[in-house]
Amino acid sequence: MKTIEIIGYKRANLGKSESKRLREEGMVPCVVYGDGEQEHFYSPAILFRDLIYTPEARFVKLNVEGKEYDCIMQDNQFHPVSESILHVDFLKLKEDRPVKMNIPVKLKGNAPGIVKGGKMQLKVRHLRVKALPKDMPEHIEVDVSKLDLGKSVKVGEIKQENYEIQNNNSVSIATVIIPRALRGKKTDEEGEDA
Structure with missing residues (x-):
């Protein structure tokens, strides 16, 4: 760092x-x-x-x-x-005493949901991390390459190496939101299938 x-x-x-x-x-x-x-x-x-x-x-x-x-x-x-x-x-x-810091989130990868017309929404810009000073990361990479429309990456899905994320595991970090225009299309398609 x-x-x-x-x-x-x-x-x-x-x-x-x-x-x-x-x-x-x-x-x-x-x-x-x-x-x-x-x-x-x-x-x-x-x-x-x-x-x-x-x-x-x-x-x-x-x-x-x-x-x-x-x-x-x-x-x-x-x-x-x-x-x-x-x-x-x-x-x-102190080298032997862990500290807590707010560490920035960095998104990595291309989400399939964005290709389909969705929009990436970063819900949490920083995560609270507890670690020894030597293990404190500069940023936390969050892989979004598997996110489809309406899907999220949660804190519990992040691999933690030599540090501990203090945020609740159920907190969403990033979500691919479905635009209003696409929501209407889905409803029309479901109506045609009926």
């Missing part, structure tokens, strides 16, 4: 007024935690573009004034009106 670097600076003062001042300067208040300790810092908002505004999952190499952490973004908060980043939480990675 790709890793991006984020540079941070320790926060001397905590509190709402200090956080507000940092945001006005184009900075994002952050915290990194794990191993029973936490460190508060801030980073330039521009550095989060390739972490937050992307469909891909990424590991983060945090550098807080020379102290480095391998981690993942655990949570982020946005302003309800301006949608600017208010706060970001990071979780330290």
Whole structure:
């Protein structure tokens, strides 16, 4: 999985007024935690573009004034009106401790239902995956080459290798939906057969 670097600076003062001042300067208040300790810092908002505004999952190499952490973004908060980043939480990675991440779904293959006039509908763009950091996939491939009209691929049908998908097995990931025009034809054909 790709890793991006984020540079941070320790926060001397905590509190709402200090956080507000940092945001006005184009900075994002952050915290990194794990191993029973936490460190508060801030980073330039521009550095989060390739972490937050992307469909891909990424590991983060945090550098807080020379102290480095391998981690993942655990949570982020946005302003309800301006949608600017208010706060970001990071979780330290340990090689022997599994973590949970939202991993993007990537469709593979050509569905026969699409050739017949159906339309592919991606119902779930990310799956919640639990794995050791070394086993965390960049994306989860979902084979749609057997999907006919009205058929779906469910979470339970995905082969899991060294990771565990946390979503319910009955959740549909992708479906070939039948367009209204084709639904009418099927009903007419059934009526003629009667």
